[in-house]
Amino acid sequence: MDIIHWFTAPLQYGFMVKAIWVSALVGIVCSALSCFMILKGWALMGDAVSHAVLPGVVLAYVINIPFAIGAFVFGVGSVIAIGFIKANTRIKEDTVIGLVFTGLFALGIVLVSKIKSTVDLGHILFGNVLGIADSDIIQTVIISVITLVTLAILRKDLILFCFDATHARSIGMNTTFLYYVLLSLLSLTAVAGLQTVGIILVVAMLITPGATAYLLSDRFDHMMLIAMASGMFASVMGTYISYHIDGSTGGCIVVLQTLLFLAAMIFAPKHGMLARSRQQVSES
Template sequence: MDLIQWFAAPLQHEFMVKAILVSALVGLVCSALSCYMTLKGWALMGDAVSHAVMPGVVIAYVLNIPLAVGAFVFGVGSVIAIGFIKAKTRVKEDTVIGLVFTGFFAFGLVLISKVKSSIDLTHILFGNVLGISDADITQTVIISVITIVTLAILRKDLVLFCFDSTHARSIGLNITFLYYVLLSLLSLTAVAGLQTVGIILVVAMLVTPGATAYLLSDNFDHMTLIAIATGVFSSVMGTYISYHIDGSTGGCIVVLQTLLFVLAMIFAPKHGLLVRARNSGAIGE
């Protein structure tokens, strides 16, 4: 099979065309948000919220309302719970985050096991972009538009909040509002990522592209473009690879994103391991 056939073969199937387009869109949105997550140092928070939305997704499915509504409620609810426990106890924040997200996630598993529905646990955990419905595509598009527009409108405020929240407060920005805006976008984006890679791996799409770009650029605008490029590329190519090897689509996407991060970690022009080793050797001489 030559290269043209390799790319053309999946396009003969409508479900693959949908999967490729949705994966690219989800990769774009998650990558754009991942830059803020990386700058804020919210990898663990992203993991917590992406897992905490699970019971909300199940309840929304049972009530026949948009999954994003349930995810939003439980995502924000998990953050409120984290803040309350942190304020009222002596337990450290990372421990509280671990407790809350595992508790919410376990509650979601119980709901799935007891509620009579057609929900497939593996689809929630690992995604099912190859079987995505038109309704799910519409929901993903709406979530993507909301996220991108919000990030564009509040870009400067969110960057300052993520970089230095103390300075942001001192110049009059409402950091509580920005905090919940970012968490709301995180909850919504987790639903979009759920369709592609599932709850287990969605945190990778929310962290890895931003982390890769962070190694390659010190400029936030350039970082965003690099993150989006790597996110969309890995999402599309991961979907192609999964088709040809008959493997997990979400797994292929995340593995490819991880490989891109490793390459950046080694070869980044300013912050790569090779450059650091070369500079250390030069200093030693």
């Protein structure tokens, strides 16, 4: 099969064209947010929120409201619950996060298994970008625009908050507001990600591109550009690969993102394993 046909063959199907564009958009948005998640050290929080929104999405389907509303309520609610339990018990934060997100995720699985619907709610877990409806595309575009515009407007404040919240507070920034802005964007972006890779894998899209870029650049602006480029590349190529091998689209996207991270971990010019080895040799 020649390379031109490899790229053009899927484009003769309308559902594949939609899937490629939606995957690219979600890849860009998740990657942009992932840079702030990495800088803040919120990998575990991203995991918690992305799983905790599941019951909210299912309940939103039951009462016929946009998935984003249910996800937002349960995403914010999960963090409030984490803060409450942490403040009123002797349990450490990482343990509390594990308790809350696994409990809510399990509740969501129970709801998915018991609620009869005209759509397969299992797609919430694993994604269904190949069968995405026009209404879901519109929702994904709206969420993406809100997220990217908010990140652009509050970029400097969010960078300082993620890098040093204590200093941000000392110079008069409303760090509580920034905390909930970032949390809200995380909850909304999880909804966009579940359309492509599902709840289970969306955390990879929210962490891996930023982690990859973090190894490749020390400047945040460059880090974000690299993350967005790698996220879009993995999303588009993962969709193509899933078509040709007849595999899970979400799985292919995340595997490709992981391979990009492994390549950066080994070959990054300054922070890669090979560069560190050469530096140790030269110093010895």
